Amino acid sequence: MAELSKDKFIIEGKESSEAEAIVRPSLTYWADAWRRLKSNKMAIIAMTILIIITLAAIFAPIFSSYDYRTGDLLKTNLKPSSEHWFGTDELGRDLYVRVWEGTRISLFIGIVVALLNFTIGVLYGGISGYIGGSVDNLMMRFVDILFSIPYLIWVIMLTTVLGSGLFTIIIALSIAGWGGMARLVRGQVLQLKEMEYVMAAKTLGADAGRIITKHLIPNTIGVIIISITFAVPTAIFSEAFLSFIGLGIPVPNPSLGSLSNDGTRMLLLEPYQLVFPALVISAVMLSFQIFGDGLRDALDPRLRQ
């Protein structure tokens, strides 16, 4: 029998010493979410449309030679042409500039209201859920009663009292709209604070501030971002509704809602006046909806429908 020596053997494949090495780079939560979002074509298209609309809303009024407030009374109700891309309204104002200025105002309202709702809701819901017990019960009862009034009726009441203007509308929509966010955050906090890792942090001596900022908020942030995404179109839609019943942004400032309202009045005579604002508002709502769905799948795959 031939002698077996060590040099007759070679190690094939991996060194066992490297088996435990992490080859792929570790992804943070955000990188992982972005990777999932990128693979969702519809969501990316929606996001692109939103970016384009936002850029147009910011820059189109700046680079146009027309002013959204002043019209030319000799050129009223013109059909779309190379001079006035979207035509002119009954006061001879250029609709192209007005539509983008309106988009700018509507988006501004939507985003600011969503952020305000988020701030109030997170504070209220977070405190209520974290303290728990009878304080939580009382705080949530208050929310239940307050928000048993239908949202839009609330908004109407508040705008009638505060008067209609950009900031009063934002305030009214924020006061009326934070209930859902508060409930959501409270539910999340109640669920999370029973988790073992929170208990572990407590045992190690972490104070309330650290637990909230380091454990509770990072773990709820996905759900919160998703609901902010859906809050923006809701606010835009509510503003449109207010404009529609005559409580919106005061003239001559346009918003997508007031432009659509003007458009429906002129619908039977000059339908194009409704087409452009209606198209933009529908595109904004549609994109937010699709992007929000995509974001939900990306940030919180458990919720995938």
Added chain:
Amino acid sequence: MARYIVKRIIYMIISLWIIATVTFFLMHQLPGDPFSDGKKVQPEILKNLEAKYGLDKPLIVQYGTFLKNVAKGDFGLSLKYRNRTVNDMIYDGFPKSLTLGVAAVGIGLVFGLAFGIIAALNNKGFFDYFVIIMAVIGVSVPNFVFASIFQYFLGRQWALFPVAGWKGPKYMILPIIALGVRLIAQQARMMKTNMIEVMGSDYVKTAKAKGLSKTAVVRKHVIRNSILPIVTMLGPLIAGIVTGSFVIEKIFAIPGMGKFFVDAVNQYDYTLILGTTLFYAALLIFMVFLVDILYGFIDPRIRIDE
């Protein structure tokens, strides 16, 4: 169950009282007054008018009378429409809005559920994608856009239906569809999601395993269980219909509750705003209550008493 119902009724009364109080004091903060119409009114006349409507008394006294009357179901006189009571106007406008709302919920449920079921059975097929796209459009396009499109094409261009007004069944079709589109979209989407979820559950597998036909499985197990969560959504859904009808009533010039409410808001008609708001709030709170109770009966798994 009885204890739960009593508890809920007490909460309902507290909610309504708070809503009544908040609206009352908010209304009295309103700028402008309902009598002047922008013109100058003689101080004596203004005084007489204020005395007639009790606006000269201290606020707290007005509040007391208001609460007493509301408890009796009397919302008082309209300030703008002389000599008409708010109750009268609700009595006048509400049936129209109700017809509109019930019909819209009706077509919303029938078509929405049907589309949802077909889409779920045809999962990832052509019809499924069609329904999903339609549903997303239906949810995101504002209903005044739909209303205007219908009005323009079906009403004016093709003259199939009257453009506006409220003089008979023919006038109702466009507003009902315009109000119902969003509902159809929402319901279809939700029904499809529920169905897919239920079809993956163990009891459906069991039913298939014991050899039930596909139709029996779908009819007896899948659809029944998928409809349940939709019942819980009915409360908020009706709230959406109510406020949605403001816009629809305005576009189609229907003299319903929504139109009165919008007019009242624009004309500072305190009593009418107060009356209609309370009426709406009461209606909605009651609907949500009803739906919750109903749900307890439909789904025995829900234990309400907790």
